[in-house]
Amino acid sequence: MNPALEGVDLLIVGAGLSGSRLFVELVTLWETETDPPPSVALVDRLGAFGRGVPYGMPSRPGSLLIEPVTESTPPEFHTWLREHPEQLLPGVAADVPALADWHARNAAQLTRGDLTGVRLPRHTFGAYAEQQHSNAVALARGRWGADVREVVGEVVDLRGEDSGWQARCADGSRLPARVVVLAIGSVPRLNRTGLDPADGYVHDLYDGGFEQIDALITGRRRSRIVVIGSNAAAAELLHYLTHTPGLLERVATIEVISGSGRLPGRPDPAGLRPSPREYMAGAERLEEIGKLVTRSGRVTGVARTGPGLQLRLASADTPVDADIVVDCTGAGRMDDTASSLLANLVGGTQGFTPDPTRRGLRMDPVTFEVEGAPHVFVIGPLLNRDAIATHVESINAVHRTAAHLAPYVHQRLRKLRGAAATAIGSPGAHH
Ligand SMILES: Cc1cc2nc3c(=O)[nH]c(=O)nc-3n(C[C@H](O)[C@H](O)[C@H](O)COP(=O)(O)OP(=O)(O)OC[C@H]3O[C@@H](n4cnc5c(N)ncnc54)[C@H](O)[C@@H]3O)c2cc1C
Structure with missing residues (x-):
């Protein structure tokens, strides 16, 4: 069965920080309107409204902001922290060793x-973002009686139709919408290994990866872990391993293989931001006790061999053996992704085309409207065209881009509503 849900004016796909912040900005714009507000559906795969991946459940409670809070978050959050001193009390985190x-x-x-x-x-930032989100939803419903829906589900395709777009969800339901905003976060990598956690392979730390590692380590005597990539995710993994009681003693070695050969989290000449000092301390401790080694190399394949896994490296004759392999190599590409939605959009005939970097879609650089797909806008990491620049996806940048995009989306909704009203009111519209 494919139930058709009642259509909305605006569909926001993904309600992490980007989708949610855009909604908050739109509600602010409604304050100056005399017309009733548009109907909105926020559809999120995780149901992590406001928090998304970094500030909610996919990240461990012990994970820290990459940059100092004073530099990387907006002043409103600093005010909120002063109003919520309890957020910074040790008792809040007593049961999480990393936070203690x-x-x-x-x-x-x-x-x-x-x-x-x-x-x-x-x-802690997630608690703030979630509260901002809930306040905006409550305001919209309470003050204007707005139709705002928070739907837990995954949008897997968009089809153009006469009155706009129809979103297809993974459960088969269909949701028509005039305007769509894609706020789906980073492009997830496709798993080409044919391996899964039962083999000892962890593909994505932020898609259940930490729990998979827990289970894998706990189920073995002395694990040899190989981490592919030495970016921020690798540093976060080491921090997690050093702060989770019972795990580290079951780990024999952790080998990090990356192009740079650096210790995860260290600044490098390519400009990657260094990790928090707490993360660096964890990595250094592992190195001191001889559990952590780093190696420069490019992994060309991972395969199952009898009881374990084996990695092939581009410039080494001898493969590397492992019990657990964790892929920390970063985001995928528009045409090489585990996202059903992106695969369907880019592989389909609806006009969505990857830009030359394959990190995002071709779009208007000012309004973020997708070229060839009218009334579809983009926000979040899909706007990022540079491998390491985070100017469009850090917290401050998400706040900035949401404030920038909201008026365009708002105007478009007004324009479409005006056009619909004219069409309904015009002579002959009822014939
Ligand atoms: C692990 C991690 C740590 C980070 N740490 C920091 C930091 O410390 N400081 C900083 O400034 N920035 C950090 N960032 C950058 C981060 O990208 C931005 O700060 C911001 O959170 C991006 O929010 P988003 O909503 O665009 O993406 P996400 O938070 O990824 O949210 C996207 C949402 O879309 C949903 N979704 C995806 N596809 C679909 C679909 N097809 N249908 C329905 N829902 C879907 C997902 O479930 C998710 O909830 C971090 C990023 C990551 C991944």
């Missing part, structure tokens, strides 16, 4: 209320 450690390291500054240089737990 974080509190101990930052105790002096936290007591003074000085957050300069401090990397806060990402879930």
